[in-house]
Amino acid sequence: MNEDITISLPSLIHRIGREEVNQAKAIAVQYQCELKRVRRSRNWGLSGEAIKIQSYSAGLKAELLKREAGFRYLIQKIETALLDHADKLEPLEAKLARLLTDNPNITLAELIHITDCTLAEARTARFHADSW
DSSP: OOOEEEEEEETTTHHHHHHHHHHHHHHHHHHEEEEEOTTTSEEEEEEEEEHEEEEEEEEHHHHHSSOOOOOHHHHHHHHHHHGGGHHHHHHHHHHHHHHHOOOOOOOOOHHHHHHHHOHHHHHHHHHHHHHH
């Protein structure tokens, strides 16, 4: 869940402009993400933890509302790419609780396999789900 993901942003400067890219890079640093060129190509990449990238996207939306910046393309690409990493956006406890409420007969082994949690975390989640 805490592993970094990379979102490909082809031809970013051509789509939103150099000034907006520089602003987006500065905003990315605030959210502990990194927006940089891929080697010496015209393509760019955004890397960081999925939750921080989601926060960065929300920050770009807020910046878009403040002034007319060309972040629409960037926001749309980030949100589309985050759909592939939805499992990393949900905290482990919430994911375990959701799985247990959706399927109360799920075994601990299945929980561990699906979520890559420990046996202790699965047992704790089962205990909390049973006590509700």
